[in-house]
Amino acid sequence: MSTRHTEHSSYREKLIEHLFIGELLKISWKNGDCQLEVAKPEVDNSGYDVVVEANGVIRHVQLKASYIGGKTSRQKVHLKLAEKPSGCVVWIYFNEDTLDLGPFYFLGSEPGHPLPSIEDAQIAKHTKGDRYGHKAERPNIRNLNKGDFTCYESAEDIYQALFGDSI
Numbered sequence: 001m002s003t004r005h006t007e008h009s010s011y012r013e014k015l016i017e018h019l020f021i022g023e024l025l026k027i028s029w030k031n032g033d034c035q036l037e038v039a040k041p042e043v044d045n046s047g048y049d050v051v052v053e054a055n056g057v058i059r060h061v062q063l064k065a066s067y068i069g070g071k072t073s074r075q076k077v078h079l080k081l082a083e084k085p086s087g088c089v090v091w092i093y094f095n096e097d098t099l100d101l102g103p104f105y106f107l108g109s110e111p112g113h114p115l116p117s118i119e120d121a122q123i124a125k126h127t128k129g130d131r132y133g134h135k136a137e138r139p140n141i142r143n144l145n146k147g148d149f150t151c152y153e154s155a156e157d158i159y160q161a162l163f164g165d166s167i
Contacts, residue, residue, distance in 0.1 A: 016065040017049065019101055020092055023155040024162075028054060047078025048087065054163040057111040060084035061162075067096040072146075076124045077107070079140045087115040090158060091149055104158040105149035111164040118142045 021038055028036035039051040048060035062081055066072045081087040088108025094101050108115055121142035125135040152158045 013065060015099065016092055016094055016101070017063055019094075019099065020063065020090070020155075021050065021052075023101060024052060024159055027156055027159045045080075046084065047081035048084060052162065055111070057163050058085050059108075059111075059162050060087045062087075062089045064089060064091040066091065066093055068093050069096075074143050074145050076138075076141045077118055077121075077144050079118065079142065082115040082118060085114065086112060088162070089115075089144075089149070090162075091146075101155065102153060104152045104155070105146065106152060106158060106161050107144060107149045108161070111162065118144060121148075 035054050037053045049063045052059050064075045091105035124138045124141040124143045129135045
């Protein structure tokens, strides 16, 4: 992967987030309802990056991103996400050259239902060790494997997973 993706990872993360939200807004527009609402938390301590609402369904969404062909096979998910109505994780794959989005991996339940329990998943550890190299556990964070997610090929498919049969 190019050094630009590494050096400007925060920029890229926000860019992918905006592109994804743009795709959701575009679908809402094409549906003719223009009902999608988007909100951002002021503080990031409950495991979600964005709140989206459509069709009477409120989703607290934790966003993850990986480039197509990357080796990432797991993601860290905050336990508090399960306390939110219809909390979920959307893991967005993107083309590192064109930034085209998809496929999308989804971890969550049907609209209106909470995130399935992740309590028993492996407890995550800090990525950096202390001065002795010890990597402390992060008791509120769990490691989830790619196989725990459902794959959706298109933005329309992930929109339907998020909000139900509206398209």
